[in-house]
Amino acid sequence: MPIKTKVDSIINSLGSISIQDFVELSNFDSEGFYNSNEESKISTKGHFITSPEITPLFGYSLCNQFIREFHDKDVHLIELGPGNGTLMSDIYKYLESKDNNISQVSLLEKSTYFREKLKKKFSFNINFLNHLSEINLKNNEVLFVYSNEFFDSISSKQYIFKNNNFYEIKITKKNNTYELIYEESLLSDYLKKFYSEYIFEDNDILEHSNLLINYLEDLKSILKGNFFFSATDYGYQKLPKKSTLRLISNHQKIKLFDKFENIDYSFGVNFNLIENTFKKFNPILISQKELITKYLPNNFQQSRQNETEKAIDIISGKIFSDMGDSFNNISFFYNEKNL
Numbered sequence: 001m002p003i004k005t006k007v008d009s010i011i012n013s014l015g016s017i018s019i020q021d022f023v024e025l026s027n028f029d030s031e032g033f034y035n036s037n038e039e040s041k042i043s044t045k046g047h048f049i050t051s052p053e054i055t056p057l058f059g060y061s062l063c064n065q066f067i068r069e070f071h072d073k074d075v076h077l078i079e080l081g082p083g084n085g086t087l088m089s090d091i092y093k094y095l096e097s098k099d100n101n102i103s104q105v106s107l108l109e110k111s112t113y114f115r116e117k118l119k120k121k122f123s124f125n126i127n128f129l130n131h132l133s134e135i136n137l138k139n140n141e142v143l144f145v146y147s148n149e150f151f152d153s154i155s156s157k158q159y160i161f162k163n164n165n166f167y168e169i170k171i172t173k174k175n176n177t178y179e180l181i182y183e184e185s186l187l188s189d190y191l192k193k194f195y196s197e198y199i200f201e202d203n204d205i206l207e208h209s210n211l212l213i214n215y216l217e218d219l220k221s222i223l224k225g226n227f228f229f230s231a232t233d234y235g236y237q238k239l240p241k242k243s244t245l246r247l248i249s250n251h252q253k254i255k256l257f258d259k260f261e262n263i264d265y266s267f268g269v270n271f272n273l274i275e276n277t278f279k280k281f282n283p284i285l286i287s288q289k290e291l292i293t294k295y296l297p298n299n300f301q302q303s304r305q306n307e308t309e310k311a312i313d314i315i316s317g318k319i320f321s322d323m324g325d326s327f328n329n330i331s332f333f334y335n336e337k338n339l
Contacts, residue, residue, distance in 0.1 A: 059090030081150035235269030244268030281332035288327035
């Protein structure tokens with residue numbers, strides 16, 4: 001059943017559908033974007049491209065973040081949203097080349113399409129997780145948890161501020177035309193308290209994701225013992241107070257309701273929320289450009305050939321779909337030897 005038909009069915013039954021539910025359905029339904037059998041999704045021939053698909057230098061830089069704190073260890077790799085598995089492949093090979101033993105590989109991947117693709121791609125054993133709570137933690141392992149453009153796929157509800165209250169923005173259909181409506185929300189007082197450090201004015205937009213909060217709480221439950229966490233994504237530190245919802249199809253931005261199939265929906269990531277959740281570990285937030293500049297392997301720093309220079313320019317944000325300045329990396333760790 002087409003996504004549009006499923007959306008119409010929900011609207012006919014309930015009168016409207018939330019932005020969060022609409023995006024979750026469009027991205028992760030059994031017939032949604034990430035589960036469709038389209039051969040190319042994340043590639044130059046697909047709908048969008050990510051840094052690992054451009055060059056392995058991105059993965060090498062993430063590894064060097066990890067190696068500065070941990071080396072010669074048994075490493076349990078945990079990737080959130082591995083997609084094609086390109087980043088996993090780069091990290092696995094690089095860490096092994098630096099005398100780290102990969103003791104386990106665990107992947108959190110919601111897409112059945114990508115799961116099947118990953119099973120065919122890798123010969124080593126993979127623990128596929130539906131939830132982080134399913135992870136098998138072993139003694140003496142260092143957890144290396146990382147992601148690239150994972151958190152921006154976690155959908156948010158949207159609210160508009162009017163007359164000192166938050167109203168939820170929802171989608172309905174009238175006279176065969178889709179439109180946005182504002183509905184009273186029982187969460188209004190909670191949201192005002194949760195975001196009390198901000199002053200909102202009429203027509204400001206707030207994006208709040210209970211799904212993201214749940215993911216962060218799940219992460220807290222597994223980050224025990226020695227670990228290193230690194231996430232790179234498109235986002236912000238200070239609430240933009242406007243919609244960050246982006247629709248990409250065939251490498252082009254499109255407008256909401258222009259079409260319903262073969263679209264990647266994503267949101268800007270609230271890095272301040274991640275920082276506050278893990279503040280006891282003193283998270284470090286840097287731009288993706290700083291990540292590459294600081295952690296690129298020395299041999300690539302010293303021999304900057306044309307192809308290397310081009311790849312570095314792209315993943316540093318110079319020509320990355322006008323989003324380069326908004327790509328950030330957040331990392332934090334715990335090493336009991338440093339106590």
